Amino acid sequence: MSADLRGRASRLSVELQYRAGPKLASALRKRWVKLRNPQATIRFGPGCHLGPGFSLHMPYGGTFLAGAGTEFRRGFRAEFAGGDAIVRIGEGCYLTYDVIVACSTSIDIGDRVGIGQASFVVDGNHRYRDRTRTFLEQGYDYRPLRIGSDAQLHSKVTVMADIGERAIIGANAVVTRPVPPFTVSAGVPARTIDYYGPPGSEPEGWEGSGG
Numbered sequence: 001m002s003a004d005l006r007g008r009a010s011r012l013s014v015e016l017q018y019r020a021g022p023k024l025a026s027a028l029r030k031r032w033v034k035l036r037n038p039q040a041t042i043r044f045g046p047g048c049h050l051g052p053g054f055s056l057h058m059p060y061g062g063t064f065l066a067g068a069g070t071e072f073r074r075g076f077r078a079e080f081a082g083g084d085a086i087v088r089i090g091e092g093c094y095l096t097y098d099v100i101v102a103c104s105t106s107i108d109i110g111d112r113v114g115i116g117q118a119s120f121v122v123d124g125n126h127r128y129r130d131r132t133r134t135f136l137e138q139g140y141d142y143r144p145l146r147i148g149s150d151a152q153l154h155s156k157v158t159v160m161a162d163i164g165e166r167a168i169i170g171a172n173a174v175v176t177r178p179v180p181p182f183t184v185s186a187g188v189p190a191r192t193i194d195y196y197g198p199p200g201s202e203p204e205g206w207e208g209s210g211g
Contacts, residue, residue, distance in 0.1 A: 026050045040064065040080070045091060051076070062103070067091035067111065078103065089113075090149065104142045110149030116171070121145070121159040148181060166197075 029050040034042050040058040044050075045068030053075040056064055062080035066072075070093040078087055081104035089095075090111035099115050101107060102122040115121070123145040127138035147153075148165035155171045162178040169175060170186030179185050182197025195202050 022049070022051075025052070029054050037061075039083075045070065048072075053077075056080070062086065063088075065089065067093070071095070072099075073097060075099070077101070080104075104140070106144040108144070108146045110147060110151065110165070112150050113147055114152045116153055116155040116157065118155060119153055119157040119159070121147070123160075125160060 026049045030044055030048075033050075033054070033056050037056055037058040039061040040056070041061075041063040042056065042058075043064075044066050047069045048066050049071045051072050051074040054072050055077045057077065057079040058064070060080065061083035063086040064078060064080075065086075065088045067090045069091055070089055073094070073096050075098040076095055077099075078101040080087070081102075084105075085103045086106045087101055087103050087109075088107070089109045090113065092112045093109060093114070095115045097117040099118070100120045102120070102124075105123050107121060107123050109115075109121075124140040124142040126135070126140055128135055130138050145159070145162060147159065147163045148167065150166040151163050151168070153159065153163070153169045154173075157169050157171065158174045159169075161175050163169065163175060164179055164181030164183070166182050167179045168184045169179065169190060170184070172188070173186050173190040174188045175185070176189040179190065180192065180195075180203035182195060182201070183192045183203060184194035184196070185192050187193075192203060192206065195206055
């Protein structure tokens with residue numbers, strides 16, 4: 001085979017494996033999740049990409065909305081506890097590998113949000129204080145949850161409280177309290193370690209320089 005033919009074959013292989021193939025597979029996944037959940041409301045914006053392993057668990061219905069250009073790279077799963085549960089994901093977001101969202105009320109994710117590998121977003125906490133009942137018998141406390149636009153969550157973050165606009169969450173953090181906008185938070189439980197927003201808008205109690 002000549003060098004020219006090898007070059008053409010290589011370009012064709014790249015086109016099929018990394019462009020046309022994934023685009024076709026994404027379109028088929030969109031059809032499948034809608035067919036599998038006829039009782040649910042599911043909408044994908046233009047250019048929204050569903051990678052391998054994308055799944056929605058919606059046996060009782062619910063609503064899943066994903067904006068234009070949002071990318072679910074691999075292994076995404078959203079689980080809905082009831083017909084009133086709603087997950088809204090904005091435009092231009094990217095969710096990398098094995099992200100799980102569990103919703104019983106509402107979870108709103110803004111535009112251009114990045115969520116790293118093996119992160120978990122949930123709108124409820126399991127009750128545990130009643131010593132007369134087993135752990136599984138005690139149920140959950142639920143509340144709506146929001147992640148602001150341009151927030152960035154690194155790998156293996158657990159989110160159980162709101163995250164503000166442009167907030168950055170360090171890897172392995174557990175967010176149990178609201179995270180203010182324009183902050184960097186890390187740890188278990190997550191705490192604010194930096195603020196980079198406009199002067200005068202520092203979070204309450206912040207003693208850093210803000211610079």
